[in-house]
Structures are given as C-alpha cells and as structure tokens.
Amino acid sequence: MHVTMIGTGYVGLVSGACFADFGHDVTCIDKDASKIERLKAGGIPIYEPGLDLLVAQNVRAGRLHFDTEAAEAVRKSDAVFIAVGTPSRRGDGHADLSYVYAAAEEIAGLLDGFTIIVTKSTVPVGTGDEIEKIIRARRPDAQFAVVSNPEFLREGAAIEDFKRPDRVVVGIEDERARPVMTELYRPLFLNETPILFTGRRTSELIKYAANAFLAMKITFINEMADLCEAVGADVQQVARGIGLDKRIGGKFLHAGPGYGGSCFPKDTLALVRTATDAGTPVRLIETTVAVNDARKKAMSGKVSTALAGDLAGKTIGVLGLTFKPNTDDMRDAPSLDIIPALQALGASVQAYDPEGAHEARQLLRDVDFKDDAYAAAQDADALVIITEWDQFRALDLERVKQSMKSPVLIDLRNIYKPEEVRSRGFKYASVGRA
Known part of the structure; x- marks a missing residue:
C-alpha cells in the first residue's frame, strides 16, 4: 500500500x-x-x-x-x-x-x-x-x-x-x-x-486514558516512597509485593523524581482540561499532575539534606538529564526542575548525559557540561543520579570516590544497593528506602 x-x-x-x-x-x-x-x-x-x-x-x-x-x-x-x-x-x-x-x-x-x-x-x-x-x-x-x-x-x-x-x-x-x-x-x-x-471518539479517549492511568501509577508509587522513608520501609519491596498481584502488575511502579517526557505531562493536562470543559472533572488526574509537579521541584531538598542543608558554594555533579534513558528527549525532564533549584540554593552544577547534552544546552543555564560520568564527579561535593542510563549502573565507585571532594551519592533512581555503596565509604541517599 x-x-x-x-x-x-x-x-x-x-x-x-x-x-x-x-x-x-x-x-x-x-x-x-x-x-x-x-x-x-x-x-x-x-x-x-x-x-x-x-x-x-x-x-x-x-x-x-x-x-x-x-x-x-x-x-x-x-x-x-x-x-x-x-x-x-x-x-x-x-x-x-x-x-x-x-x-x-x-x-x-x-x-x-x-x-x-x-x-x-x-x-x-x-x-x-x-x-x-x-x-x-x-x-x-x-x-x-x-x-x-x-x-x-x-x-x-x-x-x-x-x-x-x-x-x-x-x-x-x-x-x-x-x-x-x-x-x-x-x-x-x-x-x-x-x-x-x-468508534473514533472512543479511540481518541483511549490514548489519554492509558497515559493518565500510567502517570497516576507512577505518582502513586512515588507517594508510597515518601511514606516508606517516613516509617522505615523499602519502596522497592513494596512495589514488588503489590506488583506481583496480577490485577496491579509491576510496570510503572518504580519510585523516582517524577515523570516527564513528551506524553505524560501534556496528555494528563489535556485530559484534565477536556474533562473540565465537559463538566466531569477527573480529580485523580488533577491530583496526579499537581503531585508530580511538586515532586520534581522537591528533589533538590533531598540533595540539600545530604549535604547538611547547605548548598552555598558547593559543586554538584549530575548524571543524566533526559527524562528517561535511551532517548535525547528533554521535554519536561525532572532535571529541568532539579538543576535550577540546586542553583537557586547556591550550588554550581556540572553534568553529563550520553545523548541529551545538545538539547540540554538550549534549556539549562550556567551548567558545566562534561564528556563522561567521571568528569561530572570530579571535585564534586555530591553526585546526583537523575536518569538511569545503563552506563551509570556499574560505575567504578572507587574511582568516583577518589575524584570527589566528598563521597556523597544521591541516587534518585535507586539503581544501587545502599549497603554496597555505603560499604565503599559513601554517604548514600535514595528514594523510598530507609
């Protein structure tokens, strides 16, 4: 054809x-x-x-x-x-x-x-x-x-x-x-x-409904992550425990800094507007949008806490800028909220992303873009993982530690085991884990 x-x-x-x-x-x-x-x-x-x-x-x-x-x-x-x-x-x-x-x-x-x-x-x-x-x-x-x-x-x-x-x-x-x-x-x-x-209208709604449900699922596990931190539980085990229920499923139950990308942010917002115009507001999705927006902005606080509440004059290394791995898409990426918030608290930022640097340069100001992960860690007071690219999952932690001013790792994607990182002499913070 x-x-x-x-x-x-x-x-x-x-x-x-x-x-x-x-x-x-x-x-x-x-x-x-x-x-x-x-x-x-x-x-x-x-x-x-x-x-x-x-x-x-x-x-x-x-x-x-x-x-x-x-x-x-x-x-x-x-x-x-x-x-x-x-x-x-x-x-x-x-x-x-x-x-x-x-x-x-x-x-x-x-x-x-x-x-x-x-x-x-x-x-x-x-x-x-x-x-x-x-x-x-x-x-x-x-x-x-x-x-x-x-x-x-x-x-x-x-x-x-x-x-x-x-x-x-x-x-x-x-x-x-x-x-x-x-x-x-x-x-x-x-x-x-x-x-x-x-029918045509049903098909159009299926797309929005699917994305809104997945966005809601991500936001749900992120709120569970906050609760886990408060009560001393482990969000990854919680996610596995509920994800094995076939009615729920394990996909999109990965705690992190919030969703971004080309679909979920704009599609949830468009669905909210459509529903409001139709006189049938979608309260769950409205809350999902609000919670996700607030979560991305709040992630800088996790970095600040790891450095005793003082980022003034500190250098923060950032690994990953795109909204997810295996893409160069920066649309609504959490890094676009997190990095400016770190800078507003007085930190300078040096960052590396395998594919997203070109797009990121157009969107982020006063960031020192590096050529690899180890360069981003060099002389940093803390290293923050924002996007879970595979190459960040097996870093030479000893090399990273030796290159940093202070061995502080904030893992916003939970790609490392806390005991493994701490045994290497790092101060380690993650999402939803005690």
Missing part, C-alpha cells in the same frame, strides 16, 4: 520506517527542509536505538522516501497519516491542534480518489470530527474517511513497541476504512496482535 506520513518527528519517523519495513511504500513529509535533507543523507534527527539502521535499510529497499512537498505522495496514497506535534497550549493547558488542522487543510487540497486520513498524533476527543469538517468544507467532492489510530510508543523502545505491540487501536466511523487499516497492519494480524476497532 502507499502511505504518506505528515511529520517526521518522533512518532512520524518511527511509524513511517516501521510501515515501510512491513512492506508498504511510505513517504515522510516535513516542512523543515534541513531535516529532510539530513534524512536523505542518512542522518537521524532524534536518538532512538535501532532507528538509523531501520531507516537506512528501507531507503535502500526503495520503500521509504522523504520530501518537503506532499502533493505527489498524497495523491497516490491509500492512507495519509497526520503525525505532527500537539504541545500543550500556553495559558490553558489544552492541546495545541494548530499543526493538526493545518495538515488537514493541506491534505484536503491534494486528495485524489478514496483516501483514509489517519490521526496518529495524540488529540483530544472530537478532533477527528473537526478534521472531517475541515476537509469536507474545503473539498465537498472528496472521497475520504477520517480514522483515529493513536500511538503507544515508548521512547527508547519504539520500534519494538510498533512491531510487537500489546494492542493496536483503530477508531472508525466509516466502514470503508476497516479493510484499509486491516491491510496496513496485516503483519500484526498474522502475529495475532489484538487489534481493537472502536
């Missing part, structure tokens, strides 16, 4: 490359000419493990193409995907749908024959209805169907998630779309992946 992907951001590029790997002919469109030239030259504008090889293989096979102009690709496409950004709108927290609607306007003028318009971007309930109105107003004669097909890709594991998903959700209002979407995902049908066809 012929597919056009409007947008070569995280979702568009990964989805386009994976559809091409399924055997479809895919053209990815982006208005950013420099990004398209980079992709044509074999460069990848985001960090995602394995994506460079997947793109290169499908470009060589002639199934994956990149362009700034959508006209030719859309006219021959069976399905056109909208995979543009929907950031939180300034002022009210609603999803900014301007890019989605602009894409719909452009697609409308290019349609030739029956075409499926698929919303891959995360959009509020009713967006598909509006897209249909936009296209119908522009092209009353056009033959098309608007479909919701939300993505469930975890950054750092996106290719695996696309090819071996827990489920595929497809929201349709026109039965002509069903065989087209079935054929697009045919390899997954053969693997017996659950493919759930729903």
Whole structure:
C-alpha cells in the first residue's frame, strides 16, 4: 500500500520506517527542509536505538522516501497519516491542534480518489470530527474517511513497541476504512496482535486514558516512597509485593523524581482540561499532575539534606538529564526542575548525559557540561543520579570516590544497593528506602 506520513518527528519517523519495513511504500513529509535533507543523507534527527539502521535499510529497499512537498505522495496514497506535534497550549493547558488542522487543510487540497486520513498524533476527543469538517468544507467532492489510530510508543523502545505491540487501536466511523487499516497492519494480524476497532471518539479517549492511568501509577508509587522513608520501609519491596498481584502488575511502579517526557505531562493536562470543559472533572488526574509537579521541584531538598542543608558554594555533579534513558528527549525532564533549584540554593552544577547534552544546552543555564560520568564527579561535593542510563549502573565507585571532594551519592533512581555503596565509604541517599 502507499502511505504518506505528515511529520517526521518522533512518532512520524518511527511509524513511517516501521510501515515501510512491513512492506508498504511510505513517504515522510516535513516542512523543515534541513531535516529532510539530513534524512536523505542518512542522518537521524532524534536518538532512538535501532532507528538509523531501520531507516537506512528501507531507503535502500526503495520503500521509504522523504520530501518537503506532499502533493505527489498524497495523491497516490491509500492512507495519509497526520503525525505532527500537539504541545500543550500556553495559558490553558489544552492541546495545541494548530499543526493538526493545518495538515488537514493541506491534505484536503491534494486528495485524489478514496483516501483514509489517519490521526496518529495524540488529540483530544472530537478532533477527528473537526478534521472531517475541515476537509469536507474545503473539498465537498472528496472521497475520504477520517480514522483515529493513536500511538503507544515508548521512547527508547519504539520500534519494538510498533512491531510487537500489546494492542493496536483503530477508531472508525466509516466502514470503508476497516479493510484499509486491516491491510496496513496485516503483519500484526498474522502475529495475532489484538487489534481493537472502536468508534473514533472512543479511540481518541483511549490514548489519554492509558497515559493518565500510567502517570497516576507512577505518582502513586512515588507517594508510597515518601511514606516508606517516613516509617522505615523499602519502596522497592513494596512495589514488588503489590506488583506481583496480577490485577496491579509491576510496570510503572518504580519510585523516582517524577515523570516527564513528551506524553505524560501534556496528555494528563489535556485530559484534565477536556474533562473540565465537559463538566466531569477527573480529580485523580488533577491530583496526579499537581503531585508530580511538586515532586520534581522537591528533589533538590533531598540533595540539600545530604549535604547538611547547605548548598552555598558547593559543586554538584549530575548524571543524566533526559527524562528517561535511551532517548535525547528533554521535554519536561525532572532535571529541568532539579538543576535550577540546586542553583537557586547556591550550588554550581556540572553534568553529563550520553545523548541529551545538545538539547540540554538550549534549556539549562550556567551548567558545566562534561564528556563522561567521571568528569561530572570530579571535585564534586555530591553526585546526583537523575536518569538511569545503563552506563551509570556499574560505575567504578572507587574511582568516583577518589575524584570527589566528598563521597556523597544521591541516587534518585535507586539503581544501587545502599549497603554496597555505603560499604565503599559513601554517604548514600535514595528514594523510598530507609
């Protein structure tokens, strides 16, 4: 089948490359000419493990193409995907749908024959209805169907998630779309992946509901971590004890400095705004948002406590800046709250991240960016682990200790065993452990 992907951001590029790997002919469109030239030259504008090889293989096979102009690709496409950004709108927290609607306007003028318009971007309930109105107003004669097909890709594991998903959700209002979407995902049908066809508005809500539930689960275990510290319990054992209950499950029960990233912060906020507008407020999610925001800001206090409440003139080494490992994504990363808070308390910060330094330089001020973990520890009064990159899990602790002014390790991801670190002569603080 012929597919056009409007947008070569995280979702568009990964989805386009994976559809091409399924055997479809895919053209990815982006208005950013420099990004398209980079992709044509074999460069990848985001960090995602394995994506460079997947793109290169499908470009060589002639199934994956990149362009700034959508006209030719859309006219021959069976399905056109909208995979543009929907950031939180300034002022009210609603999803900014301007890019989605602009894409719909452009697609409308290019349609030739029956075409499926698929919303891959995360959009509020009713967006598909509006897209249909936009296209119908522009092209009353056009033959098309608007479909919701939300993505469930975890950054750092996106290719695996696309090819071996827990489920595929497809929201349709026109039965002509069903065989087209079935054929697009045919390899997954053969693997017996659950493919759930729903109404379009239901599909749109499933995405927000899923992310909100996972965000709530993270916030729940973080609050349990605070309680564990207060009463002398161990949050990791608590998480395991409840996670073995199949009704709960162990995923997303890892205590830490709070969630961030491209999805959870904006999607929970958008769901809160949508529910409020509908007159059915979602109190649990409202609280989740508030608790998570406060938690990220409070993490500097854990560092201050480890240094006897005085950060003035101290040097803090930071390991990990991105919101999670295996990505260069800095969106709403806890480091963006923690580092400025440390600086406000009088500390200077030197930091290292394996992939996120370039983005972090645009967002953080007066930070001394280092080339490796040991450089970040050099002459530091304390070392803080914010993001749990694998390379931080097996540091040479003796080397770290010798390079620091004082051996203080604050592990906000609980990647070390307290007794192991303390036996090496460190003062050690973690999350939710006595």
